[in-house]
Amino acid sequence: MGKRVLIIGLGLIGGSLALTIKKEHPDCEIVGFDLDEKARQLALSLQVIDRQTDDYKKEVASAHLIVVATPVQSAVSILSEFQHLTFQENCIVTDVGSTKKTIVDQGRLLEAAGVHFIGGHPMAGSHKSGVTGANERLFENAYYLLTPSKETSASKVIQLQNWLRGTGAKFIELNPDEHDHFVGMVSHLPHIIASLLVHQTGKLGQEFPVVSQLAAGGFRDITRIASASPSMWRDILLNNKSTLLEMLADWNSGMKQVEEMLKQENGEAIYEFFHEAKLLRDDLPVGKKGALMPFNDLYVDVPDHPGVISDVTGILANENISITNIQILETREDIMGVLRLTFRSKEDLTIGKGVLEDHMYDTYVTP
Numbered sequence: 001m002g003k004r005v006l007i008i009g010l011g012l013i014g015g016s017l018a019l020t021i022k023k024e025h026p027d028c029e030i031v032g033f034d035l036d037e038k039a040r041q042l043a044l045s046l047q048v049i050d051r052q053t054d055d056y057k058k059e060v061a062s063a064h065l066i067v068v069a070t071p072v073q074s075a076v077s078i079l080s081e082f083q084h085l086t087f088q089e090n091c092i093v094t095d096v097g098s099t100k101k102t103i104v105d106q107g108r109l110l111e112a113a114g115v116h117f118i119g120g121h122p123m124a125g126s127h128k129s130g131v132t133g134a135n136e137r138l139f140e141n142a143y144y145l146l147t148p149s150k151e152t153s154a155s156k157v158i159q160l161q162n163w164l165r166g167t168g169a170k171f172i173e174l175n176p177d178e179h180d181h182f183v184g185m186v187s188h189l190p191h192i193i194a195s196l197l198v199h200q201t202g203k204l205g206q207e208f209p210v211v212s213q214l215a216a217g218g219f220r221d222i223t224r225i226a227s228a229s230p231s232m233w234r235d236i237l238l239n240n241k242s243t244l245l246e247m248l249a250d251w252n253s254g255m256k257q258v259e260e261m262l263k264q265e266n267g268e269a270i271y272e273f274f275h276e277a278k279l280l281r282d283d284l285p286v287g288k289k290g291a292l293m294p295f296n297d298l299y300v301d302v303p304d305h306p307g308v309i310s311d312v313t314g315i316l317a318n319e320n321i322s323i324t325n326i327q328i329l330e331t332r333e334d335i336m337g338v339l340r341l342t343f344r345s346k347e348d349l350t351i352g353k354g355v356l357e358d359h360m361y362d363t364y365v366t367p
C-alpha cells in the first residue's frame with residue numbers, strides 16, 4: 001500500500017503541489033480537504049486529488065505527509081488545532097504560506113509534541129487563485145524556501161525535499177525572520193505599491209474614463225499582481241506587520257526625497273535616481289535561477305498584425321522547440337509589440353533565439 005498525503009486547502013498552490021507530488025510518487029494516495037465544498041469537488045473531478053474528505057481531522061492519523069495550503073491566518077489556526085490530534089510517528093507537516101514567523105511559531109509547538117513540522121514557501125505563483133489554475137509546472141526552476149528549526153533533523157528536511165522534488169524547484173533554507181524580511185521586500189511591499197497604484201489610477205479614471213485605455217505595457221507589468229486574491233494578501237500583511245511598517249516608512253521617505261528633487265527641479269539628482277535604479281535592475285540575475293526574474297525568457301519584437309504569433313510559434317515548432325509560456329507584453333495599434341516566450345531550458349532558448357533571428361525577428365534576453 002502506497003503512502004498517504006493530505007492536502008488542506010485545494011487552491012492554486014495546494015492543487016499544484018498535489019499534481020507535482022503525484023507525478024513523482026504515483027503510488028501515493030492524495031487526499032484533499034478544503035472548507036469550500038465546490039473546491040473539493042472540482043479538485044476531484046480535475047483529478048488533482050484521488051479522494052476528498054469533509055473532515056481532515058479524521059485523515060491526519062493515517063497521513064505520511066500533510067501540506068497546509070490555505071491563506072496564512074487559516075494555516076495558523078489549523079496548526080493550532082493539530083495540537084489536539086494524533087499523528088503517525090514519521091509524519092511530516094509542512095505549509096506553503098507567504099509569511100513564516102507566525103506559522104513557524106505555531107508549528108514549533110507541534111514539534112514539541114513530537115510532530116515533524118517544516119515551514120515552506122514556494123516562491124512562485126500567480127495572480128490567479130483556485131484549483132482551476134493548478135499546474136504541475138508552476139514551481140519549475142523557482143526557489144522553494146524552507147524554514148526548519150534547529151531541532152529539525154536533516155533527514156526530515158531531505159524527506160520533505162524528496163516529496164517535493166517533482167516541483168523542479170531549488171530548495172533554500174532561511175530562518176523565519178530572514179524569510180519575512182527578504183520576502184517582505186521582494187513580494188509583499190511590491191504588492192502594496194501595485195495595488196495603491198491601481199487605486200490612484202482608478203480615481204483619475206472615474207473622472208476621465210480614457211485613462212484606463214491609455215494604460216500600456218508599463219502599467220500592466222507593474223500592476224498585474226494587484227489582481228490576486230484579497231483575502232490571501234490581507235493575511236500576508238497582517239502576518240508581516242512590523243517588517244512592512246518599517247518598509248513603508250522607508251518607502252515614504254524615499255518618495256519624499258523624489259518629491260524634493262522634483263520641487264527643486266534638480267535634474268542631476270533625478271537623473272542619478274533613475275540611473276542607479278537602472279544599474280541595479282540591469283544587474284539582477286537574469287538567466288540565473290532567482291526569485292526575482294523569470295527563467296529562460298526570450299523577448300521578441302513583433303509587428304502588430306494577424307498571424308504573427310502563429311508565425312513565431314511555427315518557426316519554433318519546426319525546430320522541435322517547445323515553449324512553456326507565451327505572453328504579449330504590449331499591443332498598440334500599428335506599433336511594434338513584444339512577445340515574451342518562456343522555454344524549458346537555456347539550450348532551447350539559445351536555439352530558439354537563433355532560428356527566430358534567422359527569420360529576421362529582433363530578439364532580446366533582457367526586456
Ligand SMILES: NC(=O)c1ccc[n+]([C@@H]2O[C@H](COP(=O)([O-])OP(=O)(O)OC[C@H]3O[C@@H](n4cnc5c(N)ncnc54)[C@H](O)[C@@H]3O)[C@@H](O)[C@H]2O)c1
Pocket residue numbers: 008009010011012013014033034035036039069070071072074075078096097098099121122123124125126127128129130131229232236
Ligand atoms: N498565489 C501565490 O502566488 C502564492 C505563491 C506561494 C505561496 N502562496 C501561499 O499559498 C497559500 C494558498 O494560496 P493560493 O494561491 O493557493 O490561494 P487560493 O485562494 O487559490 O486557495 C486557498 C484555498 O484554501 C481554502 N481555505 C481557506 N481557508 C481554509 C481552511 N480553514 N481550511 C481549509 N481550506 C481553506 C480556500 O477555500 C481555497 O480553496 C497562501 O498561504 C499563500 O500565501 C501563494
Ligand SMILES: O=C(O)C(=O)C[C@]1(C(=O)O)C=C[C@@H](O)C=C1
Pocket residue numbers: 097098122123124125126127128186187188225228
Ligand atoms: O507571480 C505572481 O503573481 C506572484 O505574485 C507570486 C508571488 C510573488 O510575489 O512573487 C506572490 C506571493 C507568493 O508568496 C510568492 C510568489
